[in-house]
Every structure is written in structure tokens, then in C-alpha cells.
Amino acid sequence: MIKFLIEKEFKQILQNKFLLALIFVFPTFMLLLLPWAANQEIKNMKLSIVDNDHSTYSERLTQKVTASGYFQLTDFSPSYNRALESIDAGKADIILEIQPEFERDLFKTGTARVMISANAVNGMKGGLGSMYLVSIIRDFSQELLAEQGLTSKKTIMPFINNVPYYLFNPHLNYNVFMVPALMVLLLTLLAGFLPALNIVSEKEVGTIEQLNVTPVRKTTFIFAKLIPFWIIGFIVLTVCMMLSVFIYNLTPVGSLATIYLYAGIYVLIVSGLGLVVSNYSATMQQAMFVIFFFMMILILMSGLFTPVSSMPGWAQVITIFNPMRYYMEVMRAVYLKGSAMTDLLPQLITLCGFAVFFNGWAVISYRKRS
Amino acid sequence: MLIAIQTENLTKQFGSFTAVDNISFHVLRGEIFGFLGANGAGKTTAMRMLCGLSKPTSGSGEVAGYDIARQPEKIKKNIGYMSQKFSLYEDLKVWENIRLFAGIYGMKTPEIARKTDEILHSLGFASEKNTRVKSLPLGWKQKLAFSVAIFHEPKIVFLDEPTGGVDPVTRRQFWELIYQAAERGITVFVTTHYMDEAEYCNRISIMVDGKIEALDTPKNLKRQFHADTMDNVFYQLARKATRKSD
Numbered sequence: 001m002i003k004f005l006i007e008k009e010f011k012q013i014l015q016n017k018f019l020l021a022l023i024f025v026f027p028t029f030m031l032l033l034l035p036w037a038a039n040q041e042i043k044n045m046k047l048s049i050v051d052n053d054h055s056t057y058s059e060r061l062t063q064k065v066t067a068s069g070y071f072q073l074t075d076f077s078p079s080y081n082r083a084l085e086s087i088d089a090g091k092a093d094i095i096l097e098i099q100p101e102f103e104r105d106l107f108k109t110g111t112a113r114v115m116i117s118a119n120a121v122n123g124m125k126g127g128l129g130s131m132y133l134v135s136i137i138r139d140f141s142q143e144l145l146a147e148q149g150l151t152s153k154k155t156i157m158p159f160i161n162n163v164p165y166y167l168f169n170p171h172l173n174y175n176v177f178m179v180p181a182l183m184v185l186l187l188t189l190l191a192g193f194l195p196a197l198n199i200v201s202e203k204e205v206g207t208i209e210q211l212n213v214t215p216v217r218k219t220t221f222i223f224a225k226l227i228p229f230w231i232i233g234f235i236v237l238t239v240c241m242m243l244s245v246f247i248y249n250l251t252p253v254g255s256l257a258t259i260y261l262y263a264g265i266y267v268l269i270v271s272g273l274g275l276v277v278s279n280y281s282a283t284m285q286q287a288m289f290v291i292f293f294f295m296m297i298l299i300l301m302s303g304l305f306t307p308v309s310s311m312p313g314w315a316q317v318i319t320i321f322n323p324m325r326y327y328m329e330v331m332r333a334v335y336l337k338g339s340a341m342t343d344l345l346p347q348l349i350t351l352c353g354f355a356v357f358f359n360g361w362a363v364i365s366y367r368k369r370s
Numbered sequence: 371m372l373i374a375i376q377t378e379n380l381t382k383q384f385g386s387f388t389a390v391d392n393i394s395f396h397v398l399r400g401e402i403f404g405f406l407g408a409n410g411a412g413k414t415t416a417m418r419m420l421c422g423l424s425k426p427t428s429g430s431g432e433v434a435g436y437d438i439a440r441q442p443e444k445i446k447k448n449i450g451y452m453s454q455k456f457s458l459y460e461d462l463k464v465w466e467n468i469r470l471f472a473g474i475y476g477m478k479t480p481e482i483a484r485k486t487d488e489i490l491h492s493l494g495f496a497s498e499k500n501t502r503v504k505s506l507p508l509g510w511k512q513k514l515a516f517s518v519a520i521f522h523e524p525k526i527v528f529l530d531e532p533t534g535g536v537d538p539v540t541r542r543q544f545w546e547l548i549y550q551a552a553e554r555g556i557t558v559f560v561t562t563h564y565m566d567e568a569e570y571c572n573r574i575s576i577m578v579d580g581k582i583e584a585l586d587t588p589k590n591l592k593r594q595f596h597a598d599t600m601d602n603v604f605y606q607l608a609r610k611a612t613r614k615s616d
Contacts, residue, residue: 001473001474001476004469004470004473004474005470005473005474007469007470008459008466008470011462011466012459012461012462015461016461205457206453206457207457207458207459208457209423209453209455209457210451210457210471211474212423213421213422213423213446213449213453214446214471215443215444215446216474217443368422368423368442369422369423369424369425369442370423370424370425
């Protein structure tokens with residue numbers, strides 16, 4: 001019996017030109033555009049320098065900062081207040097003020113002071129910018145120390161220099177980090193929205209009535225609805241992975257089988273949620289808004305943009321109930337680190353639990369009788 | 371079993387509104403039973419309860435020998451249903467719709483294919499087999515919906531205003547189809563607003579404000595209400611309605 005229902009779903013999907021275009025065009029656009037737009041790396045911050053010292057060393061520091069590539073020197077302000085004005089005017093994002101007697105202090109006491117003031121209207125940008133600036137200045141001071149060690153006869157204190165080595169993303173390429181996460185986002189959106197609109201559209205058109213009056217079993221009905229979205233999920237994932245090879249030269253380090261296994265379970269979860277929403281909705285408009293609400297929570301609480309570990313405690317608790325969070329972890333781990341299924345067993349069990357929960361709910365909430 | 375449908379004080383309430391109010395009647399096997407009533411009288415609600423689409427609030431009933439409250443899925447195996455609103459898949463082709471529903475009722479592919487050709491041929495639709503349903507004219511859609519409803523040879527077929535909005539010639543053809551089905555032993559339960567169609571039925575009931583006010587053969591009803599047409603009988607009864615029609 002289920003064969004005929006699945007066949008019918010496919011016939012409807014295949015002759016829906018919009019849906020077919022969506023399945024291919026949507027992933028392409030997302031993968032082409034979003035990694036660049038969702039990039040949180042800070043570059044070209046507008047820097048205003050207030051050099052109150054005008055010495056060789058302050059000049060060297062200025063050059064070092066501008067040579068880093070993160071900052072774009074917009075102006076030298078004569079005073080700190082003038083620099084603040086250019087922040088107000090939007091001409092600068094960050095100020096580096098070099099105190100008078102910078103060079104003299106440096107030689108006399110070994111310490112000198114600079115001040116960093118960042119515009120924190122965009123907190124992320126301000127924070128990252130000042131962090132970069134601090135590390136450049138630290139680097140500068142180490143340079144000075146090293147020079148001193150060569151020229152002076154004083155024994156210098158040994159110091160430890162941390163050189164981080166980025167194991168799984170050696171070039172710190174942000175795209176590499178974002179692409180697997182975007183695949184998760186795409187699967188979530190497509191596998192969430194399409195089923196959510198599906199049953200309710202049959203309600204609006206009235207065709208559900210003709211099915212409800214047949215002896216079709218509720219589980220059969222729900223599975224016949226799920227399986228097509230499941231297959232669409234695999235197609236979308238495959239399209240995404242091929243695109244990421246062509247566009248970003250990014251191939252998964254881990255096994256494809258692991259990726260597909262987890263994707264299969266994940267799509268079932270999201271489609272199940274979509275069907276539940278569809279069952280409770282009377283109109284497509286209603287279903288659309290309700291699923292939108294859930295999608296927003298899934299996405300924002302998944303660690304896609306903000307790492308879960310940097311969320312406040314209560315938000316971290318919410319992420320425990322977010323299937324997308326687990327699948328995001330899996331995709332990043334398998335894609336970038338090459339984790340195997342044995343490393344991801346907790347996620348497997350949790351995701352299976354979610355799949356059973358949502359699809360069970362979908363079967364129960366589908367009513368053949370009012 | 372001589373009785374196809376029977377109900378005992380069947381009632382459906384939506385909040386404080388009683389859509390179907392204690393109706394009791396029976397339909398014999400092989401009968402063409404006309405279920406009449408003004409708009410909003412409760413015909414569709416009653417029919418939906420009989421088909422297992424709606425739970426009765428109280429009262430009991432049996433359709434094809436199964437209890438309507440407890441065994442709705444068993445009933446569904448034995449009935450065909452054609453709703454008031456056309457509800458086949460408009461985006462599928464004619465044969466695809468037939469295949470889907472026949473498949474759901476458990477028919478096998480070769481049998482479906484053979485019978486599809488046979489039925490389309492007898493309807494004079496053979497050339498429309500591959501047409502998408504949305505591009506068929508209304509009369510043809512209704513005939514198709516009826517054919518789908520009886521394709522799996524149900525014991526009873528429920529037709530909710532099957533000829534609404536259809537031209538007289540097609541209506542006539544439609545009733546020929548109903549007669550053919552009845553001759554094959556299918557019990558027909560039909561609602562209509564056309565009094566000429568009421569005359570085609572073996573027996574009819576007339577619902578007013580959720581209650582069955584009259585039930586008999588058209589001939590007896592006319593005699594009982596001293597009317598020469600069914601139109602007149604209907605008018606006498608429907609006039610008593612206090613419920614607003616929609």
C-alpha cells in the first residue's frame with residue numbers, strides 16, 4: 001500500500017517545477033554566498049592613531065600595526081578627543097593612542113604605555129579588533145626584548161612564546177569551518193519547511209479527506225510522507241558536498257558513510273517535526289509561521305554562529321534539546337577532524353531518540369477522524 | 371445481512387450547536403437512498419460520521435456491519451466516498467489518481483491497469499487517461515471522482531452532492547452511472563438538492579435542523595404531504611427550519 005503513496009508523493013514533487021528548482025538552486029546559492037557573508041573574521045578595521053610621541057619606536061609600532069593587514073590606517077589624529085570624533089563620525093573603529101615619552105619610558109624603565117579604545121557598538125567587532133591589536137603590540141614588545149638581548153650585556157629573563165598550531169584548519173580559513181555547518185543549515189531548512197507545508201496543503205485543497213476515508217494506516221501515511229523528504233535530503237546533501245569540493249576544494253576528512261548515516265537520521269528528525277507542525281495547523285500560513293519559529297530556535301541555538309560553549313548557562317541547557325546542535329557537532333567533527341562513528345556514539349543515540357520522538361508524535365497527531 | 375446502514379439516536383454536537391440531532395434510520399442493501407435537506411441541515415455531518423471521518427457525540431450506528439464509533443477503519447475498507455468538494459489530486463493525471471486509490475484499497479497493479487482502461491473506455495474518457503485532472507471540465511471530474519469511489523467495488527458508496535454545479539445532460543449520465551453501480555449490488559447513499567434526482571431514489575429522508583422529518587419512498591412522501599411533486603414536499607418541510615442556512 002505504501003508503494004502507491006510514495007509513488008504519488010514523487011509524482012507530485014517531480015511535476016512541481018518550483019520545488020525541483022529549490023532543491024538545486026537553494027543549496028548552490030547558500031554555499032556560494034553565505035560562507036562569505038557569515039564570515040566573522042575581522043579585516044580592514046579602520047584605525048586612527050594618536051601618536052603623542054613621534055619617535056622612532058612609535059613609528060615602528062605604527063608600521064607594525066598597519067602591516068598586519070587587519071587594520072586600515074585612516075588618519076593620525078592630533079589628539080585623543082579628535083580621534084573620538086572620527087569614531088563618532090563613523091570614520092574610525094578603533095583608536096591606538098601612544099603616550100608621550102613612549103620611547104623614553106621604554107628605554108628607561110622597560111615599560112611603556114599605549115591605550116586602545118574600540119567602538120563596541122558592534123561588540124564582536126570591537127572585541128576582536130582590540131584583541132588583534134593587543135596581540136600585535138605584544139609581538140612588538142617581544143621583538144624589542146629580543147633586540148635588547150642582542151645589544152645589551154644584561155642577562156634577560158627567559159620568556160615563553162606561545163605559537164598556536166591549528167591542527168584541523170591550518171590556514172584558519174573561515175569557509176572551511178562554515179561550509180559543513182551550512183550543509184546542516186540547508187538540510188534543516190529544506191527538510192523542515194517542505195514537510196511542514198505538505199500535509200496542511202492537502203488539508204487546504206481537500207485531498208486529505210479522500211485519503212482519510214480510505215483504510216490507509218496512520219503509520220503508512222506518515223512514512224509515505226517522510227520517505228520522499230528523506231531522499232530529497234540525501235540529494236541536497238550530495239549536491240552540497242559536490243559544490244564544496246568544486247568551490248572550496250573541501251573534501252570530508254572522515255568517511256562518507258558516517259556523514260550519510262547521521263544525515264539520514266537528522267533529516268528524519270526535522271521532517272518529523274515539520275509533519276507534527278503540519279498536523280496541528282489548519283492553514284499553510286499558520287504552519288509557515290509555526291515552523292519558522294522552531295527553525296529560528298533550532299538554528300540560533302545550534303552553535304552555527306555562536307559556539308555553544310560561549311552561550312550563557314541557561315542557553316546551553318536549551319541546546320541540549322536541540323537536535324541541530326548534535327548534528328552540527330557531528331558534521332564539523334567528521335568533515336574537518338575525521339571523527340569516526342565510535343567517537344560520535346553519544347550523538348548517534350541522542351539523534352535516534354529525537355527521530356523516534358518526533359516521528360512517533362507525527363503519527364499520533366495525525367487524525368483521520370475529527 | 372440485509373441492512374447496509376443503520377443508526378440509533380446518532381448525534382453530533384459542536385460545542386453548544388447540535389449539528390445532527392438524534393437521527394435513527396436504516397438503509398437496505400442495494401438500495402439507492404436519497405439523503406435530502408436544506409443547506410446546513412446536517413447532511414454532510416451525518417454522512418461524515420457514517421464514513422468514519424467524524425466521531426459521533428452520542429448514539430450508535432453500523433455501516434457494512436461495523437460499529438461507527440469503534441471500528442471506523444473496518445468501515446473504511448468497505449465503503450467508497452465522494453466528498454462535496456472535489457478532492458482528487460488535481461496535479462496528477464487521471465490514471466495516476468485511479469492507481470493511487472485503487473492501490474490504497476489493496477488492489478494489484480495488473481488488475482488496476484486492466485480495470486482503469488475498462489472504466490475509462492466505458493466513460494468515454496480513454497483519450498483523457500494522461501490528462502492532468504485540473505484541466506478536466508467539472509462534469510468529467512465528478513464522473514471520475516465517482517468512478518474512483520467505486521473502483522474497489524465497495525459495499526456502500528457515499529456521495530455528497532455529486533451533481534452540484536453540473537449541467538443537466540451530465541447529471542443524467544451521472545445517474546446512469548449510479549444505477550449501474552446499484553445494479554452491481556452497491557448500496558448508494560446520496561445527498562442532493564435536485565428534486566428530480568430525489569425521484570430516482572428508492573427511498574429518501576428529509577433532514578430539517580439536524581433531525582430527520584420524513585423518510586419513505588418518493589411516492590409515499592408525495593401522498594403523505596398531499597403534494598404532486600417532491601419539490602413541494604421538500605418545500606413544506608424545509609420551510610419549518612429555524613436554523614439559518616449558509
